[in-house]
Structures are given as C-alpha cells and as structure tokens.
Amino acid sequence: MSSEIQGLHNLVAPIGARRKPIRVGRGESSGKGKTCGRGTKGQKARKSGQVRPGFEGGQLPLARRLPKRGFSNYLFRKHFTAINVGRLSECFGAGETVEMATMLAVGLVSKTSAKVKILGVGDVGHALHLKVERISAGARSKIEAAGGSVEILEAALKSSSKSKEIETAGKE
Numbered sequence: 805m806s807s808e809i810q811g812l813h814n815l816v817a818p819i820g821a822r823r824k825p826i827r828v829g830r831g832e833s834s835g836k837g838k839t840c841g842r843g844t845k846g847q848k849a850r851k852s853g854q855v856r857p858g859f860e861g862g863q864l865p866l867a868r869r870l871p872k873r874g875f876s877n878y879l880f881r882k883h884f885t886a887i888n889v890g891r892l893s894e895c896f897g898a899g900e901t902v903e904m905a906t907m908l909a910v911g912l913v914s915k916t917s918a919k920v921k922i923l924g925v926g927d928v929g930h931a932l933h934l935k936v937e938r939i940s941a942g943a944r945s946k947i948e949a950a951g952g953s954v955e956i957l958e959a960a961l962k963s964s965s966k967s968k969e970i971e972t973a974g975k976e
Contacts, residue, residue, distance in 0.1 A: 828840035828841060882919060883918070884921040884937070885912075885913055885914075885918045885919065885921070886923050887913075887921070887923065888922075888923050889923070889924055889927075890927060891912065892928070892932060893926065893927065893930065895910045896910070898930035898932075900932060902933065903934075903936075904916055904935075919938070920937055920938070921936070922938070922940065922943045922947075923940050924946055928947060929950065930951075930952075931951035931952040931953075932950070933952055934953070934955065935955045936955075936956065937957050938956070
C-alpha cells in the first residue's frame with residue numbers, strides 16, 4: 805500500500821485506459837490523410853455537413869409524406885399520483901381522515917396540485933376516511949370492508965360528469 809493519500813485530486817487512469825486521439829490529415833500514408841476518413845465528395849465530407857435526423861437532402865421527408873392518423877391527448881391529459889391502500893394503512897392510524905394536506909404532510913404526495921388515485925394493492929387493517937379525486941373499485945371495497953368511508957371530491961365529479969354528458973349527447 806502506498807503512503808499517498810487517495811482522493812479525487814490525485815486520481816490516475818490505469819495504463820491503456822486512455823488512447824491518444826487520431827490525428828487526421830497528416831499525409832496519405834498515415835491512413836487518415838487526404839479525405840481524413842470522411843469518404844469522398846458530398847455534403848457529409850464538408851466541415852459543417854452533418855444534417856439533422858430525418859433530413860433527406862431537401863426532398864419532402866417520409867414523416868411529412870405519410871398521412872397522420874389517430875388522436876393524442878398529450879396536452880390535455882390529467883396526471884394522477886397512484887397510491888396503494890397498503891401504503892395508506894402504514895402511514896395513517898385507525899379512524900384518521902386521509903386528504904391532500906395529510907398526505908402532503910406524511911410525504912406520500914410531493915405537491916398540492918397533484919391529483920391522487922387510490923389503488924387496491926395491499927391490505928387495510930383499520931378504518932380510514934378518504935377524501936380523494938379517484939379510487940379504484942378494489943380499493944373502495946377494501947376500505948369499506950375495514951369500516952372506513954370514501955368521499956370523491958367535487959372537482960373530479962364535475963370533469964367526469966361532463967365527459968359522460970358529451971358521450972350520451974353524441975349517441976342521440
């Protein structure tokens with residue numbers, strides 16, 4: 805063992821770990837002379853000839869030639885933080901009310917703007933009173949079987965009832 809103190813200030817790469825860079829354009833006999841490994845003439849042989857992915861030399865790209873199909877709700881989707889009933893029973897005692905502020909205080913949710921959906925993985929040993937935006941059918945049955953109650957918040961009800969109204973109006 806060496807007497808030197810090891811640390812980030814005196815790290816050395818092992819022998820053979822670092823290779824010398826290839827010096828291109830130093831004579832034809834070097835193997836990387838003349839065209840410097842870029843092939844022969846053309847746009848990609850020039851110093852600034854690298855083009856973006858999908859560029860086809862000015863021809864209309866394939867991505868624009870093909871028809872667009874389908875729908876994406878990427879901009880309008882609702883984000884939900886999924887929390888299992890097993891985690892709720894670990895973090896909260898019997899008879900406690902579980903709502904956004906208490907979940908934030910315990911650390912189950914990182915910010916108040918997040919919407920929560922309770923999922924049914926795990927067991928509930930005691931009664932909990934939930935006030936959440938969404939809950940799965942399995943989670944609801946487990947909470948109610950343990951003697952607890954579930955209250956769905958109004959904001960979630962309004963948005964889901966609007967979508968149901970639109971669906972029923974479209975069928976008529």
